[in-house]
Amino acid sequence: MNEVMAIAGGTWSRILRMRAIYFLILCVLILIGSAYRYDVLSLGLHRILMIDVSLLLNTIAAILVAVSITFEIPKELREGVASTLLSKPLGRTHYLVGKLVGISVAGLVITGLIMIGFCLVFGSFFDRVGITMVQGHLLVMGSVIPMCAIGVFFSVFIPESLSAIVTAICIWFAHSVIALSNVPVVYAGILPDLNLFNLKAEAAYELGGIEWSYILVAILWGVAYSVFATSLASLIFSYKDLK
């Protein structure tokens, strides 16, 4: 566990030290706030628009964080950083899990900051922040874990530029499961069904009815799926020759 946390700590500290991240979060909050000005163009639907924009931007932030790992792992493999670390008493699985934990924590912090920022912005424009909106954002945060696992999976055997593209496409289609298939044996099992984290419309309309247990189980699904993806990645990685 110590080893995993050592790798994870290095990863999340790298991301969270980047000043550009906080600048981007600020830009995201400005964009969310600017949705208020669309009251005329949307015929008075700016409240819904603001919630929807916040969920959209938070999801994009989560996807970007997940995609960033597809640059980091292949880069470390290419430059030999991974070899240096793996020459220490660190299993390859530990390395991947450490990377997954690190990037997931960074993703959770970033999406969490966006959620808090959104609540502040929304609260300053409207009277109250509904619980359904927060639940929508929590689901987006929960989706960070399986998305990062997908990123880790592809990054162990696909070159860095290609793995970013493949990961982004995979995440996109995993969010579009409803358009592709309703076979739960394949989706949500072997292939990821990130649509399980998508209750954006329901959150935007503040329909309510999202149980806390649903969010919890969705996060558990994300963790279970991440175990599967990381395990498969680790198996492939264990046969890989390192630079």
Place this chain on the structure above:
Amino acid sequence: MSNVIEINELTKYYGSLFWKKKTPALDRLTLLVPGGTVFGFLGPNGAGKTTTIKLLMDLIRPSSGQARILGEPPDSLDVKRQIGFLPDAPAFSSYLSAREFLVICAKLLRIPSATRRKRIDEVLDIVKMTNHAGSRLGGFSRGMLQRIGIAQAILNEPKLLILDEPLVGLDPHGRQELKDIIISQKKIGTDVFFSSHILSDVEKMCDSIGILNNGKLLCAGRIDQLLSATGVRLHVNPGCDNIAQDFLPMATGSIKLSDGGWELVFTTTLDLTSKLDKLRAERPGDISVSSSRENLEDFFFRKIESDRFVE
């Protein structure tokens, strides 16, 4: 003393799962590295030195054969706790400071947090990088990275230090310091296995060497034993080409000198000795004979050259 490294019929073909190169990078390598030594692993570029080291560090998987370090297979985490490794081109996370990187290494090595800081200070002092402890690794020169590489390799006070081309990229001063570090590690009982191109340094530091070419081990053993095989050096004066022509087939090495004379080197045999005695008696003014002890560089080139002829 038992062997710290045992390599048995180790073979490595590079390539993907579905396609392998026809020529092995390492061809049934068998090597024993005894404990209590500084072992120099030599070979030209592409000989398979780095491949061997990576196999020992479990960074790549062998196609066949096996290796053991300190009696354990290379993927054993217990073994990795007892060894230090410096890769050929040390690369570290550029966003970390030297100290932060060493802290991560110390955590991986399970150095207790109580002594972690002290040990990191010690190794930074050893590699003379204390003043740069807080600087980002991304801004370090090759030589500085090499020093940090050494620092992380000796952080856990290893029983065995495996260094891949440790002298590359260092200025003469840095090389001297690194040699001092290696010697000091030897003094405190650490076995050292390192590959290098710089033969003069290897000759000075190593007790044993192994020479690898085209993935095959040409020879291995104690350096004093390998180089003690004395030979004979025959100097033929200019204008005596006929003498040189007579002896050339028996020579293990020959050079035509700029003044027109020849320098021939032979491995001593009874037949050769009698022939030279006869020649010395007949034409004492045309030749001079002296005994020769090869230096490592000569030995290395002779071995590589003879391997080329065999092929």
Place this chain on the structure above:
Amino acid sequence: MNKRLVVHVLVMVVSVGVSYWLGSGLLETQTGIAKSRSELSKAPMGGFNKFASDVQWMLFINYCGSINSVNEENVDEVYSRLDTILRNDPDFEKAYNIGAMMLAVQAPVRAAEILQRGANNPNLSSSWQIPFLAGYVLAHNVKESDDPQHLKKAEEMFRLAVRRSSPPERHVVSSLLRTKAKRIEKRGDAFGVKIANDKHAYLCAWYDEWRSSRATDELGGGGGPGTQIIGDVDARVLAAAQDAKNSAPDNKDVLKTVDTVISKVLANQHLCPSCLSRYNPGEKFCSHCGSEVAIYGTCKKCGAVLKGRFCTDCGHDSKNE
């Protein structure tokens, strides 16, 4: 090596099993939360259907601002844009209301189809405007709006609107009954009599509604639970009866229906037999038409109008009368 493979495969199998199990349960729960998800566009939108819909909505508003009116040239474009918005967000109530009404004149069938989609969306089950507009378009804008099938659909939509609005808006109720009356008129008979005119049909519609509210639906008009929320049914039935009688005072079928309605619905009320207006206790003639009416509410002893149990003129106790 083999041990590593076995451990990895084992972990993968277990984790796939767990994620499949959890995923199946989540899908089921999600279907309950996101009820309209099956209506979503099948285009791979990456889960951003709602945002796509918002953007398309604003573009739609922009586009609508750029055209003078919806005509033959742009009706397809308007429909296409609206359909895309609603395929990406089937819960977009405003788009149903505004968009469909824009199409109502030029493409009423499409407008009605869109509105019916919205009316059947479980997430919009609290909206009475959508089914009302659907009914309105079906009853008034569709060319074949006299077609009984269209009328039946329109009636269903109006009834949905009545059920959803609480208390029901007066014009919604009126639209429901008028559509029902139109259907009865088209059929030509009700309650065993021939329909004389639209007012007669309207009375039949109200009478049927009254019966439906008592779980009797002889016309099969789709009454039943829910229609009880229409308040003041008696007064409306009465007004309809008055209109019907006035429109055809000599028609036997109308009179028969009026009699039936009065005997069933307004049995306890004191109505002028001629104009069906209510009259007050003690009155001998109708204040509206002057016809003689049966006196009620007077003291049997002195003939004074009773204000309570005891006569205020003679003190007679009317309890046992």
